[in-house]
Amino acid sequence: MDGRSIKQAALELGMSEHTLRFYEKAGIIAQVERNSSGYRSYSNRDLEILKFALRLRQTAMPLEQIKHYLHLLREDAEPETRLHLLLEHLERIEGSIQALEEAKTLLEYKVGLYHKTLASPVLTGE
Amino acid sequence: MDGRSIKQAALELGMSEHTLRFYEKAGIIAQVERNSSGYRSYSNRDLEILKFALRLRQTAMPLEQIKHYLHLLREDAEPETRLHLLLEHLERIEGSIQALEEAKTLLEYKVGLYHKTLASPVLTGE
DNA sequence: ACTTGACTTAGAGTTCACTCTAAGGTTTAA
């Protein structure tokens, strides 16, 4: 129906074929369907799940946790369990955002110094 | 004057002694002063630099880039060069913040679904 | 019939950022 080759899937997702096989072998995503000659055929749903996994990876969620969450999803676990996982990760994300915002502010301040003086000490903003 | 042992420095910075030696050996920070018996003695300035390095690490800047930046700092490079590096990293940080904000929004939406229904599909928010 | 290119697998290799080990020197306190 909506199946695509591993090459095509890799292209659409912006990840390597190696990584796609790796994610499957590591049990992060479920086994992908095969066509008559044994080739993987990625469905739209597979792509959706992979996109979601990539988004979580972007937020530095470890593969093990992504795996855990996607498993709960497959097994249709109690929503409470999934909720717990999501909330936990939300907190981590909020921490990361804050760390980044702080670093950003610091760097912007330094950049400001450069623009004003174009020759100045940098570090803690002395 | 203001020197402290590696143990103390590690404590103050919240990082391991191993990592402190590793950062020095890898040339990320400059050689730390030694006392009469050859033990490292971390100055306030060393701590400042390390704190700054840690903050950059928190934003997922690779050690090689941190090293590069700290080198430019030591060599008192042209401010333009340093500025360029900082601006580049700022852009990456802004990208990360955006990715995290998006993930956060997505998760918050899902959490909202949970709270409303306590039994619902999850993924793209169907 | 044959080459080309896409696919398959298991498993080895790589990179990054630590993290630890072993073998030994130094300082302090009992």
Add this chain to the structure above:
DNA sequence: TTAAACCTTAGAGTGAACTCTAAGTCAAGT
């Protein structure tokens, strides 16, 4: 003077997340 708690080094080991290799199967084109 001896134990403990600290420090030193070079180099080995770890875990995460890929990334690649080798050896082979399959499908399409000429």
